[in-house]
Amino acid sequence: MKIIYFSKDYSPHDHRFLAALAETDHEVFYLKLENEAQQIEDRPVPSKIQQVLWAGGQNRFRWRDVPRLTLDLKRVIKEIKPDLIHTGPIQTCAFLAALSGFHPILTMSWGFDLMQDAERNGWMKQITRHVLRNSDFFTSDAQVTRDKAVAYGMNPDRTVVFPWGVDLNHFSMRKAAGRRQTTVRRQLSTVLFCNRSWESRYGVDVLAKAFVKVAQQYPHVSLLLLNSGSQAQLLRSIFMNGGVLDRVQFGGQVPQKDLPRWYHMADLYISPSHVDGSSVSLLEALACGLPALVSDIPANKEWIRDGVNGWLFRDDDPNDLAGKILTVMAQRERLTEIGRAARKSAEERADWKKNFAILLHAYEMTVGLK
Numbered sequence: 001m002k003i004i005y006f007s008k009d010y011s012p013h014d015h016r017f018l019a020a021l022a023e024t025d026h027e028v029f030y031l032k033l034e035n036e037a038q039q040i041e042d043r044p045v046p047s048k049i050q051q052v053l054w055a056g057g058q059n060r061f062r063w064r065d066v067p068r069l070t071l072d073l074k075r076v077i078k079e080i081k082p083d084l085i086h087t088g089p090i091q092t093c094a095f096l097a098a099l100s101g102f103h104p105i106l107t108m109s110w111g112f113d114l115m116q117d118a119e120r121n122g123w124m125k126q127i128t129r130h131v132l133r134n135s136d137f138f139t140s141d142a143q144v145t146r147d148k149a150v151a152y153g154m155n156p157d158r159t160v161v162f163p164w165g166v167d168l169n170h171f172s173m174r175k176a177a178g179r180r181q182t183t184v185r186r187q188l189s190t191v192l193f194c195n196r197s198w199e200s201r202y203g204v205d206v207l208a209k210a211f212v213k214v215a216q217q218y219p220h221v222s223l224l225l226l227n228s229g230s231q232a233q234l235l236r237s238i239f240m241n242g243g244v245l246d247r248v249q250f251g252g253q254v255p256q257k258d259l260p261r262w263y264h265m266a267d268l269y270i271s272p273s274h275v276d277g278s279s280v281s282l283l284e285a286l287a288c289g290l291p292a293l294v295s296d297i298p299a300n301k302e303w304i305r306d307g308v309n310g311w312l313f314r315d316d317d318p319n320d321l322a323g324k325i326l327t328v329m330a331q332r333e334r335l336t337e338i339g340r341a342a343r344k345s346a347e348e349r350a351d352w353k354k355n356f357a358i359l360l361h362a363y364e365m366t367v368g369l370k
Contacts, residue, residue: 001363004080005049006031006073006087006097008061012041012256013110013164013280020356022046026363029080033069033093035059042255052076061092070099077102083367089113091124094131104136106366111141111277111299114148116201128152137366139359141278144298158369160362163278165352166287170257173289173343174264189220190329193266193290195254195281196273198229203272203295208235209318210272212242214325221329224266226251263288267335268328274315276300278350286310287346289339293324303349309341 003026007014010032021028030051045051055072073096077085087093088108097105118128132138132154140146141163150156192211196202204225211223225235225248239245254262263269269285271294276282278299285292286303292310294300304310311328314320328335 001084001367002027002029002080002082003363004029004031004052004077004082004085004087006085006093007033008089008092009034010041010045015041015043015045016164016352017359018049019046020352022048024360029082031073031076033061033096052080066096066099069096073097073100074102084363086363089117090131091117091127094135095127098131098134104366104369105134106137106139106362107131107135109138109140109145109149109277111145112201112275114140114145114152115275115277115299118148118152125152136369137362139362142276142299142302144302145277158365160358160365162355162358163283163350164280165350165355166280166283166346167353168287168347168351171260171263171284171287171346173339189222190218190268190332191222191224191266192268192270192325193224193262193285194270194272195226195259195262196271197227198231198235200231201273201275202229203274203316204229205231205234205238206272206316206318206321207270208238209242210321210325211248212238212244213318213322214329215244215247216242217326218329221247221325223248224251224262225249226254226262228252259284260288263290266290267332268293268325270321270325271295271300272315272321273297273300278303283346283350286342287350289343291328291335291338291342293321293328303345309338309345 005028018030028049030045030049054076077100084104084106085097085102086106087097089110090113094107118124129152132149132152138149138154138159140161143161146159146161194207196204198204215221239248263285269290269292271279271282273295276297276299282292294304295315296312297315304312306312311324313324
């Protein structure tokens with residue numbers, strides 16, 4: 001099968017899909033909408049994948065360029081003659097694919113496109129509706145986004161949900177030796193960990209406010225923060241004004257191969273996101289056996305059973321988050337039990353190698369609709 005994989009940029013998630021596709025017999029062409037100078041993924045595009053350098057590639061997507069981009073995409077399609085276009089997010093790449101008139105299209109939601117972008121205004125709702133009504137098949141990583149797609153006009157019989165999952169060998173529980181080495185530290189302190197991007201949709205500012213409250217009551221708590229983003233100045237101001245900046249470690253951008261070590265350094269993973277599908281970072285934490293405390297948005301509730309394999313707090317409520325952190329810290333004896341349940345959840349539902357096969361089957365079903 002000849003496939004065009006059309007995505008907005010080159011992220012760790014894109015690498016995950018392209019690397020898996022490179023192991024198949026399919027002929028895959030990678031089309032990237034934006035050519036940002038600074039990519040968040042440092043691994044090269046897999047050698048077997050044919051990256052297309054096209055006229056449409058630009059530094060940032062602009063609505064005024066849509067007519068030209070559509071024509072450029074039509075030229076690429078005419079040259080490659082694909083059997084299928086796999087594309088997303090919905091309001092950018094999938095929109096251009098729908099405008100091209102090509103079929104069949106498999107539209108893949110990235111979570112935020114349906115849970116946030118589609119709701120911005122009437123124009124975005126109209127685009128979302130147009131794309132989904134002109135998509136031949138749809139896939140997403142959470143039931144909540146699938147239901148949104150159907151509400152926007154996607155044929156429910158042409159949808160499939162599968163969590164993108166993680167490499168369960170790479171993201172594994174800490175070995176017993178590692179646990180023994182950290183026993184003394186664990187008795188003296190609690191380490192909180194978050195690696196969500198510092199953008200408003202991910203709510204790291206909510207965590208910052210909650211951490212100030214917790215740190216003022218509990219002297220032996222610290223916070224590990226990875227990533228970066230537009231809220232950097234806001235976050236540092238919250239920590240500085242709260243007098244806890246010296247108890248926050250900023251790790252910056254961490255390569256995928258080093259991420260497990262950071263999960264293993266922590267006692268509790270926190271995701272304060274306001275918008276998500278099946279969060280890959282949450283699945284990584286579960287796979288590492290790290291207990292998770294996450295916002296009670298629908299996608300998180302598909303994974304976390306409060307008090308069983310993690311905990312939930314009220315979205316966008318720093319007071320509730322602070323209270324839940326203190327509750328968890330008071331139940332330290334349960335962390336091992338919760339961590340084992342978390343790992344079991346990942347093994348049952350978040351195995352990337354197993355879940356990727358669902359996408360390949362969706363390809364076959366999509367092409368079969370021609």
